[in-house]
Amino acid sequence: MTAPTHRSPTARDRLRTLLRDLMIIPGLSGYEDRVRRHIARELTGLGIASRSDRLGNLIATLEGDATAPSVMLFAHIDQLGLVVRKIEADGLVRVERLGGLPEKALPAQAVLFCVGEGRDVPGIIANKSHHATSPDEKYRVLPYPELYVDAGFGSAAEALAAGIDIGTPIVYAPKVIELAGNRIAGTSVDDRAGCAVIVEVARQLQKAPQHPTVHLVFSVQEEFNLRGALTAAQTLSPDIAIQLDIILATDTPDMAARGDVRLGGGPAMGLYSFHGRGTLNGTIPHPALVNLFTDTAREEGLALQRSAHIGALTDSSYVQLVNAGVASIDLGYPTRYTHSSLEVCDLADLEGLTQLLAAGLTRIDGTFSLDRDDPMR
Incomplete structure (x- = not known):
């Protein structure tokens, strides 16, 4: 053999x-x-x-x-990414942009709150429900100050307890996708x-x-x-x-x-x-x-x-x-x-x-x- x-x-x-x-x-x-x-x-x-x-x-x-x-x-x-600007009373998070993020590509993106190795918190940038979107809203790009991140928290206290506070860094949820022909996406x-x-x-x-x-x-x-x-x-x-x-x-x-x-x-x-x-x-x-x-x-x-x-x-x-x-x-x-x-x-x-x-x-x-x-x- x-x-x-x-x-x-x-x-x-x-x-x-x-x-x-x-x-x-x-x-x-x-x-x-x-x-x-x-x-x-x-x-x-x-x-x-x-x-x-x-x-x-x-x-x-x-x-x-x-x-x-x-x-x-x-x-x-x-x-590039975002930083926490404000935590609303209901636990939703408002953000500031750091670097040249394309605002038209932000809604519905998965993100990661970088709290610390082993303690990072996933979230999503909210995108208004399609069934409630008016015709003029379908073609509007939301400025980033109007966006918010949903990490599943029910209150500001829950977000703070998870280590998220004003200034916490946020990045696109890290990912790697192997495409055809030795091409890498992510x-x-x-x-x-x-x-x-x-x-x-x-x-x-x-x-x-x-x-x-x-x-x-x-x-x-x-x-x-x-x-x-x-x-x-x-x-x-x-x-x-x-x-x-x-x-x-x-x-x-x-x-x-x-x-x-x-x-x-x-x-x-x-x-x-x-x-x-x-x-x-x-x-x-x-x-x-x-x-x-x-x-x-x-x-x-x-x-x-x-x-x-x-x-x-x-x-x-x-x-x-x-x-x-x-x-x-x-x-x-x-x-x-x-x-x-x-x-x-x-x-x-x-x-x-x-x-x-x-x-x-x-x-x-x-x-x-x-x-x-x-x-x-």
Whole structure:
């Protein structure tokens, strides 16, 4: 009888496992501790020491070629959600929004009050009974102050006894759904997928014969006006910042006019981002980094999609302004249905992004120029 063979896990297997694990851990902006501790344990398993700062960022440093520009590779660990604003006498809960939740997608969503590990409380955002909905109400999007969460309590005292109080964080009920074709749907793909990629890149850099000093940063409060990565950059003073996050997929009918980024078409590079609402900020990448990853993709036979859009921005928009300026670029993975409770990404894109980063980082050595007037560029 032949003994069964045991296949060693591939990079895609590891990305799938870690992404699934991270997506089910709640971590609203400002309350990311559980996520940070999980990633710290993953790094410890790789023999990589890490530390956290006062704001909650997790930082690890892979020492490398001291003559090469130093790199900060980062992704955010927080997610958007809600906080408790008021508990009504009947036990129903009013909320404030934290981050860019789409109000039209909130009614009838399952949520989780993050009271503490083993003590979290499920609830649902109420949706008025269809049988009592007037014709004009059917097409009205309720502003979030009019919404309320029902956790089954009959009084405010019951909610308080369960650990729910003013300021308690609330997230979409964590879930992971495996779709066809290695696609993953669920909560907080943004940006737990980027975090999983960084861990896998760290694993591969440990085997590389040469790389620059790379600071791995898992940042906090990105969804709360892009705060955590800025403090990390001020401390680390990197020469280069590479930010990993979602890139808007445009391969569905509602997004077709926004660009040419396809889910499953490989990782993507941001050539222009601008928020355009409230926070007037964005990122135009440093040309040396655009060339680096364009050339790396071509030489390694990797797909690399390109994105330029208004309506979103990332931590790099502030990190680039630290000290005398940081050469910055946004890289990422195509994502559908962003900021909803069921975002979708493709594991093949995450694997491709890992390969692109691992190969590109090893090309940064003492001769790598960030001079804007370099005659070779």
